[in-house]
Amino acid sequence: MLTQAQRDRISIVLVSPRNPLNIGAVARAMANFGFVDLAVVSAYEPHWREARSAVGAPELLAKARETSTLAEAVRDCTLVLGTGTLTHRKPEQPVVCLDEIAQLVTRELDQPSSRISIIFGPEKHGLTREDLSWCHHLVEIPTDAGQPSMNLGQAAAVCLYEIAIRSGDATENPYTPSPAAASRATSGNLDVLTGLIQQVMLASNYSPGNMRAANEHDLRLMLRRLNLNPADQRRALGLFRRILRQLEDRRNS
């Protein structure tokens, strides 16, 4: 069972939700299981306003953060978890089944300055491949093959129940990773590194300019898979800054 202090370090992020009833239902599930931080990415304004002003809307809706990009919403998080089913999807990151997520969450929260985001996609199609490239893992909700797709409010309730009730206790795994291996760079720091490496790729003529988006996507996935800790990330930043300067100096000379 998570303590309140642990729940406060977990954010719920909704990407482009459409139905105000669903937004309200997610907020209610958050209140039911003691979560307080909600972020909404590229909200459809009329519906978002309607959800916020609904009678009996929990206070956390009024306090919700609004961002225009997913990168911004998860910037300060060290573990980003996308949710969905595996139908019509070949995930590019490790998949973890919802009923086995407790250990992952618990271990992350054992790090003093860690923060977790749980991301839910829009009602119609769920998270896109692009959205998922910001996620360390895809959390699969084990639904029936006949009707795999869950309602947004119900998916949130199931995920938050599982995380609130089964995470937070001492992990059963006797292996304790070293602090350096366990702590993790924030999503925002990884984005800075991604941007810098992109510049180096361009400056070094690593690949044609029209490959830029595909490279950026792969780079995002790779940096999350590498599990960089803050020191790794600083070292990599220092190295690539130096490389970039040298490449630019050479071009200018």
Add this chain to the structure above:
Amino acid sequence: MLTQAQRDRISIVLVSPRNPLNIGAVARAMANFGFVDLAVVSAYEPHWREARSAVGAPELLAKARETSTLAEAVRDCTLVLGTGTLTHRKPEQPVVCLDEIAQLVTRELDQPSSRISIIFGPEKHGLTREDLSWCHHLVEIPTDAGQPSMNLGQAAAVCLYEIAIRSGDATENPYTPSPAAASRATSGNLDVLTGLIQQVMLASNYSPGNMRAANEHDLRLMLRRLNLNPADQRRALGLFRRILRQLEDRRNS
């Protein structure tokens, strides 16, 4: 993880649901987690019709059973589980927390002819004390004290997820009860016994007539707590029938 054959032996029962969207949401959660048998008790007709005819309503809504009483809806079940929170409630039956329900469900399904009902109350106030008197256990959903009450569709999603995913595997408990102790009379059989004992109570002037409802309530609870198996129930029926005949003979003579 429950097999499909096991899921088919679990019924979902909604008592007086009001909001057609919630009825639809319960049906969707059932489809998501592979449950098929839905019963609706004393449905409010216009809303029930609306829920059934909604676009994209799962087939199980069209096939749902309608009953006028809870007793009828759970008649063939050997384990009846009411759901709710403990706020404003002093339950008269054993409480089991949702995250510990797997063993109870698994053990019941190990009995060849067992059937389970999971009961959800109306949106406003949940199951009444009267409704709960048909339940062997109250299943508590472990919600936050600040916002304990869950939306009906979300409560169903959380309960069905937990039961579908965590029940059905070999119980960890090494103790195997004898078949006689483990198998259980159906709810309908217990109701027949309750009715008969009521008649005996009246015929024997056990208590004033105005205590009838209270006695019946306590009797229902007690018979479920006693965990009668089908043979116990038949023996008790035989005995009380004989007692009743004797009492009536004496009165008529």
